[in-house]
Amino acid sequence: MTALAQFRRDTDYTQANLALVAPFVEESLRVKTMNVTVENLVKAFGATPALHGVSLDIASGELIALVGPSGSGKTTLLRLIAGLDFPNSGRVLFGNDDASSKTVQERNVGFVFQNYALFRHMSVFENVAFGLRVRPSATRPSEASIRERVMSLLDLVQLNGLEKRFPGQLSGGQRQRVAFARALAIEPGVLLLDEPFGALDAKVRKELRRWLREIHDRTGHTTVFVTHDQEEALELADRVVVMSQGRIEQVGTADDIFDNPATPFVFDFIGDSSALPVVIDKGGVSLDDRTLAIDANGHPDGPATLFFRPSHARLAGQESGTIVGTVIGARRHGDIRRLELEVGAARHRCEIDVPADADVPKTGRVAVKPAKWRLFPRAP
């Protein structure tokens, strides 16, 4: 196969194709989904705590992203929901059923692993059929209906014609879709994806993202996926769960998370941001003894951190109450130019966006005014 043909196969799940298979998918693949409730899960690996009492309600049919840096506990939470690990305390409910006493086999979850974990000695067809073949003979579908189901799933994931291949003969994106079809084959109540696109290159990643959203909209599974890529989380999920150090920092829609970050961590982790240490005194905000034109209404006196996004700041003229800094670098960022500034005697770094064609000195002093900002109290 030529490289081009291979690429076409990899990326051959365009809108048009999805529309073609859609009518057939609707009937056979729509499933009964359930809501999932996580109650106060605590988990430690030996002496290392991984989750400190996490609670979360996931609505039926919802697409939820768990996002956070490495070690934030997002994968641990996903594995606890699946039953691949057991919590020290707390419980997981599937619908109204307590799943705590159920084994991973009984939970009927579809789990897609980060490295796909395909059975490399089985063909694509047998990989997808595996979950049906291992059922006890009383509930095992007939050979004909196994075949029918596997083929319609391969259709759904756009791998028709590749059912005889082995995982070693597939590209990363194709393997990912085999893993996805395999997880869907058992008609799972919940679909759990661990960094589903983590090992793929940027372009395939982007296309699979949209593809996953469409599959989700059509099959309607309650889906939880883990990612460290905030862009992926915000674009794909109905609601985003931001985690850090074994705790949930914030749960909300992409708008909530981006526009109203609940904690300094969320502001820092989601989107680009600049943080400057300020002091609040009687409603006034000052940075290195320079009073800023920022209203601290409602915030108690004391040390605080001023957060703002580079896109929410602008260059100011001869106004009072601006942040004054020295330009130390300018980088092109798509349509805008991002300036890096050093502010004050302590040389705090902050960034602002200016139009790409703005006439900004490469070095020299500029005044900056944030249009939107947030203040969070800071330990002195």
Place this chain on the structure above:
Amino acid sequence: MTLAATSATFRSWRQPSIIPGFGLTFGVAMVYLSLIVLIPIALLILRTTQLSWAEYWEIATSERVVAALRLSFGAALIAAAINAVFGVIVAWVLVRYEFPGKRLIDAIVDLPFALPTAVAGIALTAIFAGNGWVGQFIEPLGIKVAYTSIGVVIALTFIGLPFVVRTLQPVIMEIERETEEAAATLGANRRQAILRVILPTLVPALLTGFVLALARGIGEYGSVVFIAGNLPYRTEIAPLLIVIRLTEFDYNGATAIATIMLAIAFVMFLTINLIQVWARRRFGYV
């Protein structure tokens, strides 16, 4: 013209490479293999050609030779098969579980490699003889090990174990935990996961270990001669028969038996090799 054509062929055969040294290492490898393997075998075959076909055929089909060959290959096959089963379990335990004395047991696996085979043979004979530790209990039950073909199998099992275990260990280590977890999330119980997912991925390595143990068993001499009793037609192995022929100064008889062993072994290993090549084509790995 001819010169140009030759140099073109030469160039296409010798691909430019960032790993230089092919010429040198290939040369050394070929000389080494010739000295160690090919020349001795060629001389062996050359020597056999001093026999006429009729003479050769007579030796090859004589009752004593056939019995010895059957015992050598049969016992080696059974021993390799036993090792294939228990070697998997030993390798599995050594890779997957942590327990006190694990390093020690891991080292014990190598003992059959290191022990002089005669020592192993004498030790096994002492244990399984009618008055030995194990022999005194099983002989009243009618199971006679020492000086029977069972003894041959036991000696060959002892000798072959490390080959299977050492081949499997790295492969078992490589099995990703996620593969088993994936089987579990898809509803497979432990037995199904082992039979359908884990064991099939071990088959290529198991086959390699089996071949190594088999090869070792076919050629084994030192340990077997002590425990087998060496009764012609019954517990006499082919390598021993070769030695007997040599002590009788019947060099042609000895080389005839040797070439028959060589031919059978070669066909067996070639077959297994082809199976592995086929598996690699089919599954894209081995």
